Amino acid sequence: MNNDYRGTTTQHGNIMVVENALVEFTFNAIGEGSYLLISYISPGTNMMQFIELLRLNINKNTVILDYSGFPTDFSAIRKGMYVDAIYSPVLTRSNPPQSSAFLIVIKTDHQATLGFTMDQIIEVDIDNNCLYTGSADDTGNRIKFTISDKTFIRDQTGVPADIHSPQPGQSARIIHAALKNNGTPQEIAALYIQLI
Numbered sequence: 001m002n003n004d005y006r007g008t009t010t011q012h013g014n015i016m017v018v019e020n021a022l023v024e025f026t027f028n029a030i031g032e033g034s035y036l037l038i039s040y041i042s043p044g045t046n047m048m049q050f051i052e053l054l055r056l057n058i059n060k061n062t063v064i065l066d067y068s069g070f071p072t073d074f075s076a077i078r079k080g081m082y083v084d085a086i087y088s089p090v091l092t093r094s095n096p097p098q099s100s101a102f103l104i105v106i107k108t109d110h111q112a113t114l115g116f117t118m119d120q121i122i123e124v125d126i127d128n129n130c131l132y133t134g135s136a137d138d139t140g141n142r143i144k145f146t147i148s149d150k151t152f153i154r155d156q157t158g159v160p161a162d163i164h165s166p167q168p169g170q171s172a173r174i175i176h177a178a179l180k181n182n183g184t185p186q187e188i189a190a191l192y193i194q195l196i
Contacts (some may be wrong), residue, residue, distance in 0.1 A: 053096035142185035
């Protein structure tokens with residue numbers, strides 16, 4: 001029986017996502033310089049699988065969330081835990097390769113914590129820090145994404161943006177917490193918004 005729950009890494013536009021990465025090592029520096037070493041599965045030929053290592057560098061812009069989606073700090077991450085992470089596709093040529101972490105979600109089990117939605121923005125509510133995607137004509141097809149100060153928003157060129165940037169009619173790729181309710185519209189916390 002295989003008890004290895006490590007997932008794989010995938011590219012979503014100009015970001016990389018790894019799910020169920022195993023934390024192999026953490027280094028907590030004062031100020032800049034903290035990092036964690038993770039491992040994940042890399043599929044090979046003939047149904048072979050390889051374990052790859054990746055160093056995720058932590059900086060002042062890295063968002064770290066606990067399993068409930070609440071902000072926490074780097075010291076909450078320990079060797080042997082599983083995490084989901086969003087990171088830069090720019091990797092060093094070092095061994096292991098290094099990248100800058102944008103978001104790390106600490107997991108308590110191996111269930112999905114991240115969801116991915118690509119849809120058209122139909123409304124931006126700046127006063128209530130949220131936006132809606134889906135169809136303007138079909139209320140059952142709408143999703144309300146709440147935006148916090150920890151939500152990454154990037155414009156079409158990848159430059160950091162704020163809630164004033166998304167516009168109705170514009171498409172967006174949104175990484176969010178896994179959908180949990182069946183209300184209309186569904187309401188979920190947006191973690192990363194890439195405008196298209």
